[in-house]
Amino acid sequence: MGDSIFTKILRGEIPCHKVYEDDHVLAFLDINPISRGHTLVIPKEPAETIDKLSDDAAAAIGRVLPRISRAVLAATGTQAFNLLQNNGVAAHQAVFHVHFHIIPMHDDSTGLGIVWRPGKLADGAELAKSIASKL
Numbered sequence: 779m780g781d782s783i784f785t786k787i788l789r790g791e792i793p794c795h796k797v798y799e800d801d802h803v804l805a806f807l808d809i810n811p812i813s814r815g816h817t818l819v820i821p822k823e824p825a826e827t828i829d830k831l832s833d834d835a836a837a838a839i840g841r842v843l844p845r846i847s848r849a850v851l852a853a854t855g856t857q858a859f860n861l862l863q864n865n866g867v868a869a870h871q872a873v874f875h876v877h878f879h880i881i882p883m884h885d886d887s888t889g890l891g892i893v894w895r896p897g898k899l900a901d902g903a904e905l906a907k908s909i910a911s912k913l
């Protein structure tokens with residue numbers, strides 16, 4: 779895997795506005811924020827997409843996401859936020875190192891816009907069984 783820009787941030791080769799760090803996780807402000815307080819939380823493990831992340835790295839990031847989210851809300855005076863995690867070019871991933879976006883929604887509706895096109899679940903029993911069999 780080639781180095782991503784986040785690998786360079788982890789190595790200290792590129793600066794960032796750090797908000798949190800521990801042995802397994804780094805969080806810093808997004809350089810092109812969708813809204814004030816837009817923060818990225820990344821594992822130090824260099825997985826490109828979340829399906830390739832180890833259980834331990836996933837646990838480490840999951841443990842701190844609520845706490846960092848609370849801090850973002852408190853610092854920006856917001857109550858609502860989206861947690862976004864893109865995987866693959868088709869899913870709008872631009873940096874190939876796992877990252878979670880914490881995107882506060884402000885009173886003036888500055889925040890993540892979502893186009894949500896719900897369909898109908900046709901083959902739920904079969905599909906759930908198929909997914910479960912692959913775990």
Ligand code: AMP
Nearest residue numbers: 783794807808809810864870871872873
């Ligand atoms: P994604 O589309 O989910 O891969 O999002 C990548 C995010 O990384 C975008 O929101 C970018 O603004 C952000 N980003 C790219 N380079 C930097 C950087 N050097 N420092 C902080 N955020 C960055």
